[in-house]
Amino acid sequence: MENQKSLSLPSIKIPQGRLGIWTLIVGEFMIFGGLIGCYILYRLRYPEWADQAAHTSTLIGALNTIVLLTSSFTVVKAHEAANRKDLKKITLWLSVSILGGFLFLINKSIEYSTEISHGFTFSSPALQADGDTIGSLFWSFYFLLTGLHGAHVIVGMILMLWALLQARKGKNLHRVELSGMYWHMVDLIWIFLFPLLYLAK
Amino acid sequence: MDSQHVAQDENVKFPDPATDYHGHPNYLKILILLFAFFAASLLIGNFTLTSITVAVIFATAFYKAVLVIKNFMHLRYEPIIVWIGVLAAVFCLIAFFFGIYPDITATHLDVVPR
Numbered sequence: 001m002e003n004q005k006s007l008s009l010p011s012i013k014i015p016q017g018r019l020g021i022w023t024l025i026v027g028e029f030m031i032f033g034g035l036i037g038c039y040i041l042y043r044l045r046y047p048e049w050a051d052q053a054a055h056t057s058t059l060i061g062a063l064n065t066i067v068l069l070t071s072s073f074t075v076v077k078a079h080e081a082a083n084r085k086d087l088k089k090i091t092l093w094l095s096v097s098i099l100g101g102f103l104f105l106i107n108k109s110i111e112y113s114t115e116i117s118h119g120f121t122f123s124s125p126a127l128q129a130d131g132d133t134i135g136s137l138f139w140s141f142y143f144l145l146t147g148l149h150g151a152h153v154i155v156g157m158i159l160m161l162w163a164l165l166q167a168r169k170g171k172n173l174h175r176v177e178l179s180g181m182y183w184h185m186v187d188l189i190w191i192f193l194f195p196l197l198y199l200a201k
Numbered sequence: 202m203d204s205q206h207v208a209q210d211e212n213v214k215f216p217d218p219a220t221d222y223h224g225h226p227n228y229l230k231i232l233i234l235l236f237a238f239f240a241a242s243l244l245i246g247n248f249t250l251t252s253i254t255v256a257v258i259f260a261t262a263f264y265k266a267v268l269v270i271k272n273f274m275h276l277r278y279e280p281i282i283v284w285i286g287v288l289a290a291v292f293c294l295i296a297f298f299f300g301i302y303p304d305i306t307a308t309h310l311d312v313v314p315r
Contacts, residue, residue, distance in 0.1 A: 014280055022283050025274075026290045033294040041298070041305040058246070065239055073232040076273050080225055184273045191265050195258045199246035 021178045025185045028152070032189045035148070039141050039196060052138040053201045055120060060111045061198035064104050065190065071100030072187040075160070075180035082176040087167060090176055094164040097183065101157040108150055115139075142197060149189055156183045223278030231272045238265050 043049050074096045081089035119126035122143045124136040159179035166172045242261040245254050271277045276287065 014282065018279075019283075022279070022286060026286050029287075029290045030293065033290070034297060037294060037298040038301070038305070041302060045306045058243075062239075062243055066236075069232065069235050069239065072269065072273050073228055076225075076228045080228075083225075181274050184269055187273075188266050188269050191262050191269065195242060195246070195262050199242065199258055200250065200255055201246075 015174070017174060017178050018181075021181050025181065028185055028189075032145075032148070032192075035141075035145055036192055036196065039145065042137065042141065043196075043200070046134045046137070048134055049138045050201055052120075052135045052142075053197065055115065055118065056142070056198050056201075057111050057114065058198045058201075060107050061194050064107050065194050067100050067103045067107070068187045068190050071097045071104075072184050074100065075183050079177045079180050082167065082173040085170070085173065087170060090167045090173070091164060094160050094167070094176065097180075098157050098160050098164070101153050101160075104153055105150065108146065145193055145197070149186070149193060152186050152189070156186045159183075223275050226272045226277075228272070231268055235265055235268055238268075 074093045078090050078093035078097065081093060115121075120139045120142075122140055124139045127133075127136040127139070156179070159182055163172075163175040163179040167176055238261045242258045245257055245261075248254055270287070276283065
């Protein structure tokens with residue numbers, strides 16, 4: 001009981017782990033929110049970005065949305081299983097969630113390879129050679145936003161794998177929820193990236 | 202050093218997930234709602250985009266985000282301090298957006314040379 005007390009902050013009645021992950025999530029909101037805000041303003045400033053956005057694959061973006069929404073569901077099911085201390089179900093649901101992360105990355109790499117093969121890169125030299133620096137700027141934003149988000153997907157998968165390995169031994173089951181909260185944050189960012197980059201063409 | 206950490210890890214009693222302080226909403230219902238709004242935004246996105254359709258798409262995205270943050274991330278069960286933190290971040294982002302708005306959109310000076 002004493003040990004448990006030392007892990008929570010009595011004045012605000014929240015376990016330190018949850019407070020820590022919320023602090024991290026709020027920080028991530030600021031990073032992605034700032035980038036997304038700048039993207040929206042540049043999009044308003046340069047309506048011709050719509051010509052570049054037409055090259056992104058709505059099908060792959062939609063598939064990735066389905067994958068992330070579903071994996072968010074499987075993560076909360078793992079959390080529910082952790083509350084029941086059902087180690088088999090935790091393993092099952094977290095494995096499905098990690099698989100979802102892999103599927104997302106496979107889809108993303110297919111999309112990236114198509115775009116890069118068409119000459120759209122972080123700096124898009126072909127567009128710049130044609131004098132289309134505005135179009136090139138779109139792809140800089142696109143690769144920055146989706147690349148940073150992809151890096152967060154990888155971190156989320158590592159965190160879930162870590163939680164899974166510990167949960168299989170029956171240890172630190174609360175980390176199932178904490179890694180899951182990070183995964184939901186990854187899903188939350190994609191909810192805004194999908195309409196911005198794939199729908200508003 | 203490592204062995205000390207392991208020992209400490211084993212001695213410390215972490216909050217028990219079984220006695221977690223928050224409940225669990227109907228996650229399947231939330232997932233179905235998320236898919237329904239996603240399908241709606243996909244459908245609207247296939248129409249000719251006007252400012253109204255774009256507004257509807259982003260309103261849908263915002264509502265989906267609220268569903269995820271309140272139910273999957275369990276914000277609805279969190280103490281006021283967490284709500285204050287999240288709302289402060291949202292306020293800062295809105296202030297940032299309108300703060301840089303004239304710098305990017307309302308200036309005749311091109312940030313990127315045409």
